[in-house]
């Protein structure tokens with residue numbers, strides 16, 4: 349859905365109005381992950397006044413679970429009674445953040461979460477910033493002047509895949525903690541994108557639906573059982589193409605998607621992580637995958653589906669919002685994600701990044717402006733491995749999955765992650 353207009357309004361409001369308070373679209377205790385999305389999390393070094401705040405590998409420990417208190421006080425809480433805090437209220441760039449006991453009306457503890465996933469220190473022109481963009485464990489988090497498009501100031505909100513909430517957003521149709529029992533009546537809204545044989549897409553819960561009418565309620569349909577979602581009936585696909593680039597994973601293809609409840613003749617609709625109001629389409633939709641790091645949450649993703657074509661891209665890295673831009677919601681799969689869509693082929697490939705949708709050299713085209721430019725050419729792919737077909741099979745158990753379990757071992761003392769599902 350188009351969001352650039354609202355985006356500007358929200359951003360200005362969050363950064364400049366005295367009483368502006370905007371909390372993330374997600375509920376509960378949240379991980380705060382640096383914009384590069386490389387499995388790092390904002391972490392309090394201990395539960396004491398003055399404890400430093402750094403990034404560490406995400407484990408889901410209590411020291412990484414931040415709660416936005418809401419209201420006008422703008423508190424970002426941890427350990428129940430501590431708050432993210434600017435020492436001495438210093439406005440000097442480079443001031444390292446700490447945690448401190450939460451106190452009422454404390455301007456040093458007042459933050460606003462912006463529509464572009466920045467964390468602004470209210471009324472200061474300063475944002476929470478990853479020092480020097482250094483991704484090493486232990487690098488401190490500081491305040492620095494807010495600058496647009498600065499990936500070091502992006503803090504995505506998310507959840508450990510082994511600690512999903514029942515629901516992640518207000519007004520959600522289905523659930524995120526989906527269990528392991530796939531069923532035809534599941535309303536699971538946690539999707540995976542791993543390969544041509546192992547992915548999900550968003551489709552309607554009820555038969556004969558136009559995707560544009562149910563985009564807020566779409567649910568996950570997957571090629572693997574064992575993740576608590578619905579499974580895509582065998583024979584649905586006529587072609588599936590998966591590519592992995594340095595910055596995204598993408599699956600594209602053809603099929604008869606009336607079998608996943610899309611109305612015959614529906615020319616489709618777009619689904620993404622942000623929607624028009626900052627909640628996703630579907631509301632509460634979460635996307636995970638193992639390509640870049642085991643069980644990594646994708647915070648930027650875009651997808652289209654019609655009665656006979658689909659595409660789904662999930663992005664990481666400094667240009668995630670550009671490569672997964674979802675303002676071109678009327679332009680369909682091929683224009684947004686130029687790739688192989690051929691029927692009769694099922695394959696996994698490596699590929700280069702496509703040029704970002706809508707960006708032509710130094711100019712950016714906006715939907716509705718005439719003339720409409722052509723799609724970019726599909727980037728070249730390599731190392732393609734053909735598959736006979738794509739049909740439903742069990743999801744891999746983690747112990748078979750090359751060190752998956754090992755990577756979740758807590759790396760610092762207070763880590764108490766929940767048991768693996």
Ligand SMILES: *[C@@H]1O[C@H](CO)[C@@H](O)[C@H](O)[C@H]1NC(C)=O
Nearest residue numbers: 584603604605606607612656
């Ligand atoms: C799609 O599948 C449905 C249900 O299996 C079938 O009735 C319909 O003819 C198929 N449509 C096409 C275009 O093959």
